[in-house]
Amino acid sequence: MKRLLLLLMLVNVTLLAGGKNILSGRFTRSELQAILIQKKDWKPFPRIQDRAGWDGLSSAMKRQWIANGEKHLKYQWPSLPASTTLLFVRNGNRSAYEDIYFEKRDVLCALVMAELFENKGRFLDQIGNGIWNICEESSWALPAHFQQGKHPDGLPDVTEPLVDLFSAATGGMLSWIDYFYGERLDAFSPQVRKRLLLEVDRRVLTPALMEPHFWQNVSFNWNTWICSNWLACVLLTEQSQERRTDAVGKILWSLDNFLNPYPADGGCDEGPSYWTAAGESLLETIELLNLATHDRFTVSEDPLLRNIGAFIYKAQLSRGYFLNFSDAPPTMSVPGAMVQLLGKRMKDTLMMEFGSYYTQEDQLNVENTHFTRVPLQLFANVVADRTPKKLPLLRDVWFPDNRIMIARDQAGSDTGFCVAAIAAHNAKAHNHNDVGSFMVYRNNTPVLIDIGSGTYTARTFNQERYTLWFNSSAYHNVPLVHGVAQHEGEQFRATDVVWKADDEQAGLQCEMAHAYPPEAGIQRWQRTVRLNRNVHVAVTDSFVLTGKTEVVEHFMTIFKPDVATPGEIRLDANGQVMVIRYNPDLLVAAFEKKDLTDPEDRAIMQRWGENIYRIQLRSRQPIDSGMFSLEIAERKRSKSGQ
Numbered sequence: 001m002k003r004l005l006l007l008l009m010l011v012n013v014t015l016l017a018g019g020k021n022i023l024s025g026r027f028t029r030s031e032l033q034a035i036l037i038q039k040k041d042w043k044p045f046p047r048i049q050d051r052a053g054w055d056g057l058s059s060a061m062k063r064q065w066i067a068n069g070e071k072h073l074k075y076q077w078p079s080l081p082a083s084t085t086l087l088f089v090r091n092g093n094r095s096a097y098e099d100i101y102f103e104k105r106d107v108l109c110a111l112v113m114a115e116l117f118e119n120k121g122r123f124l125d126q127i128g129n130g131i132w133n134i135c136e137e138s139s140w141a142l143p144a145h146f147q148q149g150k151h152p153d154g155l156p157d158v159t160e161p162l163v164d165l166f167s168a169a170t171g172g173m174l175s176w177i178d179y180f181y182g183e184r185l186d187a188f189s190p191q192v193r194k195r196l197l198l199e200v201d202r203r204v205l206t207p208a209l210m211e212p213h214f215w216q217n218v219s220f221n222w223n224t225w226i227c228s229n230w231l232a233c234v235l236l237t238e239q240s241q242e243r244r245t246d247a248v249g250k251i252l253w254s255l256d257n258f259l260n261p262y263p264a265d266g267g268c269d270e271g272p273s274y275w276t277a278a279g280e281s282l283l284e285t286i287e288l289l290n291l292a293t294h295d296r297f298t299v300s301e302d303p304l305l306r307n308i309g310a311f312i313y314k315a316q317l318s319r320g321y322f323l324n325f326s327d328a329p330p331t332m333s334v335p336g337a338m339v340q341l342l343g344k345r346m347k348d349t350l351m352m353e354f355g356s357y358y359t360q361e362d363q364l365n366v367e368n369t370h371f372t373r374v375p376l377q378l379f380a381n382v383v384a385d386r387t388p389k390k391l392p393l394l395r396d397v398w399f400p401d402n403r404i405m406i407a408r409d410q411a412g413s414d415t416g417f418c419v420a421a422i423a424a425h426n427a428k429a430h431n432h433n434d435v436g437s438f439m440v441y442r443n444n445t446p447v448l449i450d451i452g453s454g455t456y457t458a459r460t461f462n463q464e465r466y467t468l469w470f471n472s473s474a475y476h477n478v479p480l481v482h483g484v485a486q487h488e489g490e491q492f493r494a495t496d497v498v499w500k501a502d503d504e505q506a507g508l509q510c511e512m513a514h515a516y517p518p519e520a521g522i523q524r525w526q527r528t529v530r531l532n533r534n535v536h537v538a539v540t541d542s543f544v545l546t547g548k549t550e551v552v553e554h555f556m557t558i559f560k561p562d563v564a565t566p567g568e569i570r571l572d573a574n575g576q577v578m579v580i581r582y583n584p585d586l587l588v589a590a591f592e593k594k595d596l597t598d599p600e601d602r603a604i605m606q607r608w609g610e611n612i613y614r615i616q617l618r619s620r621q622p623i624d625s626g627m628f629s630l631e632i633a634e635r636k637r638s639k640s641g642q
Helices: 002-016 029-035 051-055 059-070 087-091 095-118 124-135 143-148 165-187 190-210 221-237 241-259 279-293 303-314 336-346 349-357 373-380 601-608
Strands: 316-318 396-399 404-408 417-422 438-442 445-448 479-481 489-493 495-501 505-511 522-532 536-549 551-557 568-573 576-581 587-593 613-619 623-634
Touching: 029 241, 059 095, 087 095, 087 143, 095 124, 095 165, 124 165, 124 190, 165 190, 165 221, 190 221, 190 241, 221 241, 221 279, 241 279, 279 303, 279 336, 279 373, 303 316, 303 336, 303 349, 316 417, 316 438, 336 349, 336 373, 396 495, 404 495, 404 505, 404 522, 417 522, 417 536, 445 551, 445 568, 479 522, 479 536, 536 551, 551 623, 613 623
Parallel strands: none
Antiparallel strands: 396 404, 404 417, 417 438, 438 445, 479 551, 495 505, 505 522, 522 536, 536 623, 551 613, 568 576, 576 623, 587 613
């Protein structure tokens, strides 16, 4: 019965194709089966015995990875006790389990790469130990995701394997290990490979194909992340051509469920770091499909896919920082070689140059969660393309669907100002309540910031999410009105959004009243964030309230404010003195240092340090209408240094 339902679903996908369904609508099932290279004939990359391919790679990279593997020759493979697994439901702690879980996979990847480069069998025992250890885990999913299963009581139900982000990633990693090593694993024990293939099928292939999963119908990173790894499992370990065809068909259907509602501007509302899990995973999956079908999924001319690819370089604020609304961190590791490769496939010169900037010839970022990227980067030989290393740093960026702007003083440079602002809604993926918030950078230095996310715990994604301070609008660069912050939900949004840019200035204007609940008493709150190029940043709030009340403007920074001079707030931002100018007849300045004592604050300290300040500009008296005008500028030092 399940087989019949699956076939009916695949037929229905083909019938609905047109306009959208740009992947699943390309081929009927019979056509898909005909173009899909059979497993026995599919050799996308050199295996370990194909030494010409491996010996031709960088000798410096070879030395690096062999040395890295040698660190783990005596590694003691840990278990994941039930009591550690239960910590998530007992106290919300994710780290104790996940630290062990991911360390094991990192170690296995290091050993695998060392053996692939050296080919002497020196690492084989430890590779066998690692595979066996991971296969003995009760679940490849994380405790934080067990609620997606039928028995979310803290321990996994081993009779119903859960396909989540990391079970799919583990399956993909093991499938590539099987491809590269194959019969070499039998030298350790024939049971290892047998167990590996059994567990990949039991935990990924069969449940992903035969059961419905929520992530197959969503437009965020779970869909593409899992599909990219699921496809690797299918192509590398599935023996039946019938099941390979059915699985690839379902993957195409799932990817179209990601793409069909995706914003046309290509913006990832989860942020640039999540692009590596969402947009990059999508393009990676298409790349793998092309390898398995003799390039029958070329999509370089599709405007949506081109915009999805371009997002990663458009979202850069400066050399060190990226747009970090929602849960995105302010800094990230850019997979340069992979971005350069995808840029080449998309025929996007700027994407290639951006990727090349972060590509280092003798280094390779091996991700156990996306192991497919390892051979793609190794054998694409993008370094040989000699693409110029260049950061696009576009002067003006506007995402009309995501309603995010970035503007800088001059294109191609992070000297001077860079401003980003958002006028979306409060139901984005990984949402923070931040309608109308903005960031200001000056000379590659964060002046006014978005905090981003903290360490993930149980509270991050349950009903307590917006009790976490960094998710609340009270700790974003937006006002608190009548003591009331913005509320979460799609109805809490910006309206009347206008973006303009020319040679002299760029700005975003929006109506923020609907971002707040009725008890805030806001009739109108129009905010304008404008960059006057090479001069200053201007922020203007014009408002009408239902009654007289206190209004407090908030601004977040990592530099200790000096509020001693009425009308000016000074920030010593890495040697440059920045000034926030305001009307002292209307507002009184103060600040507070945020205590970072919550479990979630660990990641914030890692990213920003221990000094987080909230500037407060408080109305001198209760007010029911008015206009606040602020300027952020660099204060030039006098000869006396003042």
